[in-house]
Amino acid sequence: MYQLNTLTLTDKRRQDWDDFVYASDEATFFHLSGWQDIIDSVGHKCFYLYATQANTIVGILPLARVKSRLFGDALVSTPFCVYGGAIGSDDVKRFLELSAQQLATKLQVQHLELRNQHAQNNNLETRVQHANFSTPLADSPEQILAAVKKKQRAVIRHSLNESLHYTLDSSLDDFYQTYSQSVRNLGTPVFSKTFFAKILTTFANESEILTVRKDNKAISSVLSFYFKGQVLPYYGGGIEQARQLKSNDFMYYQLMCHAKLNKQCDQFDFGRSKIDSGAYSYKKHWGMTATELPYQYYLVTADELPNLSPNNPKYQLFIRLWKKLPLKFSQWLGPKLSKYLG
Structure with missing residues (x-):
């Protein structure tokens, strides 16, 4: 019914991809193909999947693999971005999500993560840890x-x-x-x-x-x-x-x-914040309504969902030490770690 394709950095269909993003009510800034260039520039392998029907793009799902010894191995939509997930009609989304699960299994990553902005009608495990804040201008x-x-x-x-x-x-x-x-x-x-x-x-x-x-x-x-x-x-x-x-x-x-x-x-998108964090409280003080973000996961080799939150007790010592680093040293060392924390 649908043809599965993978967008490359030199693909002639990159403009078609972006035209689809701009035409979709659900697509976000983080679905644009330019993020593939940015993610690739820090060394992560991208798998920008798109579905076609009669050679017309009918759905997209940007993915990238983020792998490190410290923080694990995941297929994510999308690293460095607060929103991701499949875009298209419901059946196209299910087709792309299944394709992503198959890819995650083939790559033997620990898990697949889809950073949906809206709840999806599928069988993937949903975890809500963040909320988005926005307001009309x-x-x-x-x-x-x-x-x-x-x-x-x-x-x-x-x-x-x-x-x-x-x-x-x-x-x-x-x-x-x-x-x-x-x-x-x-x-x-x-x-x-x-x-x-x-x-x-x-x-x-x-x-x-x-x-x-x-x-x-x-x-x-x-x-x-x-x-x-x-x-x-x-x-x-x-x-x-x-x-x-x-x-x-x-x-x-x-x-x-x-x-x-x-x-x-006409709209101010204040981004996501971890629920009940300091940033979450700060944004609520502006009078903006919190909208929960239903991220979804598919476990492949992992036994449980990951916890890379700064609130995780095992990161507390690291955070305290990092705050004491000289600025120049943090600017040198930080990029070697931050690219795995997308």
């Missing part, structure tokens, strides 16, 4: 601010009195210094600067860096994506001064206003 900065919960609105107003300003940057330098310091302070390995450069090159028309400054010093910075009227602040953080200056709050508010007024966006 009002028509003016005043209305955008009014839509934020009262307590968080007061924080934003405080930030507006801190003599902060923002720039839209074409250089990665300030973003990388700010972001890498932020994730180091959280005990998380940072990606390489080359990784972010690859993202900006691959999605030159869909990505943008906004940096908050005080006295021309970068305090907070965020790399965002634009897709189908949505803005997705994806990689963001601030240095130690950011908390006192409320510059992260200033940053996200200014991004909302910029996205609405200058990019004609």
